Amino acid sequence: xxxxxxxxxxxxxxxxxxxxxxxxxxxxxxxxxxxxxxxxxxxxxxxxxxxxxxxxxxxxxxxxxxxxxxxxxxxxxxxxxxxxxxxxxxxxxxxxxxxxxxxxxxxxxxxxxxxxxxxxxxxxxxxxxxxxxxxxxxxxxxxxxxxxxxxxxxxxxxxxxxxxxxxxxxxxxxxxxxxxxxxxxxxxxxxxxxxxxxxxxxxxxxxxxxxxxxxxxxxxxxxxxxxxxxxxxxxxxxxxxxxxxxxxxxxxxxxxxxxxxxxxxxxxxxxxxxxx
Ligand SMILES: C[S@@+](CC[C@H](N)C(=O)[O-])C[C@H]1O[C@@H](n2cnc3c(N)ncnc32)[C@H](O)[C@@H]1O
Numbered sequence: 368x369x370x371x372x373x374x375x376x377x378x379x380x381x382x383x384x385x386x387x388x389x390x391x392x393x394x395x396x397x398x399x400x401x402x403x404x405x406x407x408x409x410x411x412x413x414x415x416x417x418x419x420x421x422x423x424x425x426x427x428x429x430x431x432x433x434x435x436x437x438x439x440x441x442x443x444x445x446x447x448x449x450x451x452x453x454x455x456x457x458x459x460x461x462x463x464x465x466x467x468x469x470x471x472x473x474x475x476x477x478x479x480x481x482x483x484x485x486x487x488x489x490x491x492x493x494x495x496x497x498x499x500x501x502x503x504x505x506x507x508x509x510x511x512x513x514x515x516x517x518x519x520x521x522x523x524x525x526x527x528x529x530x531x532x533x534x535x536x537x538x539x540x541x542x543x544x545x546x547x548x549x550x551x552x553x554x555x556x557x558x559x560x561x562x563x564x565x566x567x568x569x570x571x572x573x574x575x576x577x578x579x580x581x582x583x584x585x586x587x588x589x590x591x592x593x594x595x596x597x598x599x600x601x602x603x604x605x606x607x608x609x610x611x612x613x614x615x616x617x618x619x620x621x622x623x624x625x626x627x628x629x630x631x632x633x634x635x636x637x638x639x640x641x642x643x
Contacts, residue, residue, distance in 0.1 A: 368412060369412075372391070373409050376390055376391075376430050377430075378428045379403075379426070380425065381424070385398075391409060392406070400423040401419025401422070402420040403420070413429055414426065432479065432482055433448045440505070443499060445472065445476075446476050446564060446614070447613045449610075450613055451475065451479045454479075457562065460483040460536065462485035462487040465532070465534040466488070466537070467491045467493065469540070469541060469551075470494045470499070471503045471520060473503055474504070474507045477518070478510055490515075490519070493521045493523060493525050495525070500520050500522050525547045532554060533555065534554060536562070537559070538561075538562050544563050545577035548581050557621050561620075561621070562618050563619075565615050565617070566613070566614045582621055582622060583622065585620045589615070594606075
């Protein structure tokens with residue numbers, strides 16, 4: 368790995384895990400664990416240490432995508448890393464796949480998708496609010512250093528946008544995702560995956576019913592919790608506080624039957640709320 372240069376972003380990390388994202392300039396920087404001269408980072412490498420004026424140690428790292436997402440300008444709610452990582456894996460993203468995503472929001476999901484696509488394939492992001500689309504584009508271009516050539520942004524309402532392509536994957540992060548299902552189903556190839564994220568279970572129920580009525584099967588709904596642990600010489604226990612609920616994730620596959628998956632009735636499982 369190359370040595371740090373002036374103008375680069377660096378994630379300063381204390382021994383207790385506190386982080387500060389700073390840009391290397393010829394200036395002092397101070398926090399509650401003491402001060403440093405940012406210019407002293409030039410010539411050091413990732414994993415090197417810097418000692419503050421109070422004698423505390425700071426580790427030096429280049430920011431990860433997660434660090435970047437939490438530091439970028441956010442005009443909308445973004446998807447948390449624990450959900451982003453699962454959405455990429457359960458959505459089976461691979462270099463070269465074609466994806467439609469809606470809404471674009473602040474661009475956090477787009478960044479994770481583009482990273483996993485490794486510069487190949489095609490991502491089309493559909494966002495109805497022009498100011499959000501512009502903000503997300505700035506976040507994405509800044510992360511990659513230039514607009515990614517495999518990314519296209521369409522400003523429009525997903526309920527009305529008409530695309531003739533058939534993609535491998537569809538990602539949905541909308542307040543009313545069920546309203547987009549009928550239109551989106553015609554843009555997904557048979558066997559393709561749709562991944563949706565919703566904070567409320569009422570959204571998930573409506574979404575599941577709509578998916579099953581519009582040519583989707585193998586529908587899974589789940590949520591993920593991350594519980595951090597405090598481990599030192601005296602303690603080994605979960606931390607007192609955690610980000611508990613964030614959202615539910617829905618994964619479904621496009622199937623050839625015109626009605627999709629048959630509802631399951633009377634057994635307390637998916638389908639209880641369908642009309643049949
Ligand atoms: C929660 S944000 C998406 C956040 C995004 N996934 C991220 O990671 O930054 C939801 C977005 O959906 C957009 N939206 C809502 N309804 C829409 C529609 N019918 N068509 C397109 N975009 C829509 C909103 O403007 C908003 O930007």
